[in-house]
Amino acid sequence: MNLLACTSSSSSYNSLRPELEIYISMAKLGHNVTLITNKNSEYLSRLVEHGIDVIEEPITKKISLSSIRLIRRIIKSKSIDVVYATNSKSIPNSAFACIGLNVKLVAYRGTASGLYLHDPSNYLGLFHPRIDGIISVSKYVHNFVSSKKILKNKSLIHIYKGHDLHWYTKQSADLSEFGINKNDFTVVCVINSRPHKGLDVMLKAADQLADLKDVHLLLVGNGTEKEPYASLINNNKMKDNIHVAGYRKDAPELIAASNVLVQPSTSGEGLPRVVLESLAYGTPVIASANEGSKEIIENNINGYIVPIKNPEEIANRIREMQASPEKQQHLIDNSRKVLEGKMSHQLTVKNYIQYFESLLTS
DSSP, X not given: OEEEEEOOOOSOHHHHHHHHHHHHHHHHTTOEEEEEOOTTOTTHHHHHHTTOEEEOOOXXXXXXXXXXXXXHHHHHXXXXXXXXXXXXXXXXXXXXXXXXXXXXXXXXXXXXSOXXXXXXXXXXXXXXXXXXXXXXXXXXXXXXXXXXXXXXXXXXXXXXXOBOGGGOOSOOOOGGGGTOOTTSEEEEEEOOSOXXXXXXXXXXXXXXXXXXXXXXXXXXXXXXXXXXXXXXXXXXXXXXXXXXXXXXXXXXXXXXTSSEEEEOOOSOOSSOHHHHHXXXXXXXXXXXXXXXXXXXXXXXXXXXXXXXXXXXXXXXXXXXXXXXHHHHXXXXXXXXXXXXXXXXXXXXXXXXXXXXXXXXXX
């Protein structure tokens, strides 16, 4: 199979890995993969090492004549079978580039929001008639996409963006830089400061835990030091044990060093990567009841699912784990199993190949 993937690789190494490793695994299996992506990607050397032709001409506009010409040229010169477009800029350019060419076009969807019929931009994106299929990152997102009658004639499927336990072998971070001792109980929250991520919910939960002197909250991510969160931290009863780390490239290693990860989002989680990273390192998760999280976390098995916008229940679950090493160990023992099954990278690659091949034979 000859695959052209049009994607973005301007994010951190950890965030890129679940997608880009799909292409590497496909190349290892003998498929020819070409990638249009950003310049200076952290992943560039690894992609090239595995025989992937990386074209560093990123697609930066919704409609770009130069990007459309580039995609058409590659399709023709490399006899591309499948074009896979993964973001809001690559999808419309790929759709126009594929018009009149004997190639299958597949788009990716990672969120269960938007896609309004009255929004003209959607007719350049997923609603574009040239798109043959759509891969959704989870059942939740797939059900949302499938609910749009305008997409009924496209081939719709969900394929989890799986992880490989071999990716997570680095040593746990040393939390002493934050004044956290090895015997302390550390709650980590890896979160960017967008309203739906629920940082305010996490901080309200922390306010109820101030009596537990050995419990610490570690906040990792952009914008956690800004308002309104700065005031919530400064006025928090637990403020002396709240540590703002900001953006960190070693976020998975910080998770590995912690006792529990809290994922307090209030909406919009297609398949939260940080939850999978946490389980890969054997760190149990307390997650709000977003549909994407519920596809990963089995309540009382590898973590807890709590009601959305419920800081009291988050605090209760933290207390329960901190008070019961046996319960914590039970969750740890089951944390990695989901990545050995339905969320494994190997199954993701198998499903991608089968889906692409099914389009070529349809």
